Amino acid sequence: MKKIIAPSILAGDMGRLAAECRRAEETGADILHADVMDGVYVPNISFGFDVIAAMSGSCSLPIDVHMMTVCPQKYIKELKDCGAASVTIHHDIAPEDEVKAALVAIKEAGMRSAIALRPAFPAEDVFPFLPYIDMALVMTVEPGFGGQSFMEDMLPKIAAIREASFDLDIEVDGGINAATGAKCAEAGANVFVAGTSLFRAPDMKEAIKELRKNIK
Numbered sequence: 001m002k003k004i005i006a007p008s009i010l011a012g013d014m015g016r017l018a019a020e021c022r023r024a025e026e027t028g029a030d031i032l033h034a035d036v037m038d039g040v041y042v043p044n045i046s047f048g049f050d051v052i053a054a055m056s057g058s059c060s061l062p063i064d065v066h067m068m069t070v071c072p073q074k075y076i077k078e079l080k081d082c083g084a085a086s087v088t089i090h091h092d093i094a095p096e097d098e099v100k101a102a103l104v105a106i107k108e109a110g111m112r113s114a115i116a117l118r119p120a121f122p123a124e125d126v127f128p129f130l131p132y133i134d135m136a137l138v139m140t141v142e143p144g145f146g147g148q149s150f151m152e153d154m155l156p157k158i159a160a161i162r163e164a165s166f167d168l169d170i171e172v173d174g175g176i177n178a179a180t181g182a183k184c185a186e187a188g189a190n191v192f193v194a195g196t197s198l199f200r201a202p203d204m205k206e207a208i209k210e211l212r213k214n215i216k
């Protein structure tokens with residue numbers, strides 16, 4: 001399965017947003033991860049559609065938007081308009097039927113759809129959504145902040161989702177570096193979000209190369 005590296009712009013220098021997006025592209029990223037936080041679903045506030053539009057306008061990488069918000073289903077048109085290529089929503093933001101409807105709407109708008117699971121939720125929670133998603137995101141930290149430590153006990157969850165689907169993209173997010181990325185790849189993940197370990201590395205190109213080598 002194709003391995004995809006997704007630097008998280010949250011760890012970039014926000015004062016130089018466009019240059020940071022281009023830096024990710026030039027140093028070998030496959031896609032760019034954008035964390036939208038509303039201060040309600042998670043205890044932090046990050047950025048919104050104008051920033052995502054600036055990201056998509058400044059490089060040619062597909063933008064992978066991770067909605068850590070309570071009502072992502074209200075903003076599907078805005079997400080499409082700002083240039084999101086894929087939209088990930090958390091499965092516990094609404095009753096199952098509403099979440100399914102939001103996933104259908106994301107796909108109807110021409111974007112890829114994904115479901116995210118916070119660390120407390122089991123692999124099985126993703127199963128009802130399998131017909132509606134292109135990707136499952138296994139959070140490997142509590143969502144809300146960059147720079148946290150990888151949770152090893154998420155590895156069996158990755159393996160259980162991989163067992164249920166051989167062609168689903170499985171993304172991991174939180175504390176990912178070359179060492180933890182290797183463990184996730186072994187468990188079955190193929191999309192690797194990394195903020196701190198890439199944007200704050202002494203040499204981003206080397207860090208991406210090292211991560212790519214370890215997840216082969």
Ligand code: DX5
Nearest residue numbers: 008143144146147175195196
């Ligand atoms: C955390 C975000 C992550 C974050 C990862 O809530 O969803 O995408 O940017 O940052 P690192 O790689 O520093 O853990």
Ligand code: ZN
Nearest residue numbers: 035066173193
């Ligand atoms: Zn994220």
